[in-house]
Amino acid sequence: MTERKTTYLTTAIDYANGPPHMGHALEKIGADAMARYRRLKGEDVRLVIGMDEHGLNVLQSATAAGISPQQWVDNLADRFRDTWKRLGISNDDFIRTTEPRHKRAVEALIERIAAAGDLYRGTYAGYYCVGCESYKGEDELVPVAEAGAGSAGSAGTATAGAAQAGQREVHHLRCPLHPTRTLLWMEESNWFFRLSRFQEPLLRLLDERPEFIQPEIRRNEIRRVIEGGLEDISVSRARLPWGVPWPGDPEHTVYVWIDALTNYLSAVGFPDPDYTRWWPAELHVIGKDITRFHCIYWPAMLMSAGLELPRGVWAHGFLTFEGRRFSKSAGVWVELDDAIARHGPDAFRYYLLREVPWNGDGDFSWTRFDERYTADLADDLGNLVNRTLSMIERYRAGVVPAGARTSLDERAAVVLDAYRAAMDANLLHQGAAAAMELASAANAFVVERAPWQQVKDPALASELDTTLGSLARALATLATLLEPFMPGKMAELASRLGLERVPRLVELPTMDLAGRNIARGEVLFPKERK
């Protein structure tokens, strides 16, 4: 017997410093479409979404709100979970970094890296802005007009063996965000990870497995970074209470990145042996801004720990609003709830996935959204459904007739090939476009066959059967192909065709709907009259 292919897909866990927004939604919707497509192919898919709940920002936000950090992240987790549910995201798990199962995995991973000899005690030194409560790179700072004696040394370098921690005031630079505060040069004893050791192995990885980072643009960027040389990174923080305590050194907490990345393992049960049922992950779906962490730090950590690497990382692009960067303070902003409410969650999903290239950046605009909704969903697809079901109801008493295959079935086969090619390459926007071609072809087919003429002539009864049968199959095919994009509406469409669920991809070529009782129902994508 053949075992079903298991596929583990992850998304970036979202930082618990604010409610879900459009950017979060784009990633989850895209990842969900990828997961749903693979399920339609018959794979056993596990899609995981989650929250990154440690760190200084969380602690500060909670304190400002007058609640405990745990209460704070609990509230946000509920909001995110609710949003994903409303958007029809089919995640199988929701991992949170404050969960015991996660802490356990982080400890186990660190112990493995330590056993490999890739952790050591060192000193992290850098400019520290008290106003920002964070370290600053030199390029983030501005010189003070009367440049005094400079303090030598670049920010953020590790000095192995240096033991003493300290701080002193810096007077020749200042933080542009807090110009009145005195900048500090701080040294902190931390744990370091020997990232430098993995420069060559990582370059080999990119050579041997070019598909590891997709799309290709991101791979080139990462290669440049690696070729530029890798320095060891500090992976623990002192004085940060809201985090996973460092194993064996509770004065420190695990640095946010190490903590967060490990979620991909903890969500499948690591270090319990059966985590390998899902690991290695098929794809980490992330934003293009965090490729470095997923394509350099993460594989290096896994190599060190002797664990398998994920098969790939997919970096999607970003969204602009009417051509400009999202910025709440500048008023360039769309509330996610408003976007969902406009035409419903399925239409919102369709718009984002059809309009925004999944391998690049895209734009959200209300005008385009409305145009897509009207042209694609209401007029093209929705009307096709309505007119087809109406004719089956009127001409054949609501029962799909048996009919020979037609040019429309041939067209559906061609569309299916193009669709699979696009979806297998993770080009979701092309997959959606391919599917919609079938809707257009079906509309043209209706006019060509003119069933309202066929029904008038009893001699053409079998011709009419052929027309309606073929149209019903086209609708079922559309329900399948568009299910990853609009799961709610397509399940509804399948139901109206008398199907208990959307057909799988392999079932499409031999599918026969003859004898099924259809239900016309309400218009699938109503147009609001204004």
Place this chain on the structure above:
RNA sequence: GGCAGGGUAGCUCAGCCGGUUAGAGCACGGCACUCAUAAUGCCGGGGUCGCGGGUUCGAGUCCCGCCCCUGCUACCA
């Protein structure tokens, strides 16, 4: 500065290794049809393919220079 990607109809974009009159969708105009959400189908108008050189029988499609846009340029998702 360096590296990478991009500048093609009003808008969003396709255009493999160079080859007849540069394509699609949307928007716009005309015609047809009536099953349907005043929906659908067909036809059409519309482009100096960023700018300037070069290679070639022939270049959005290759080479050189320039202009403009975007991303990356390592520990803060």
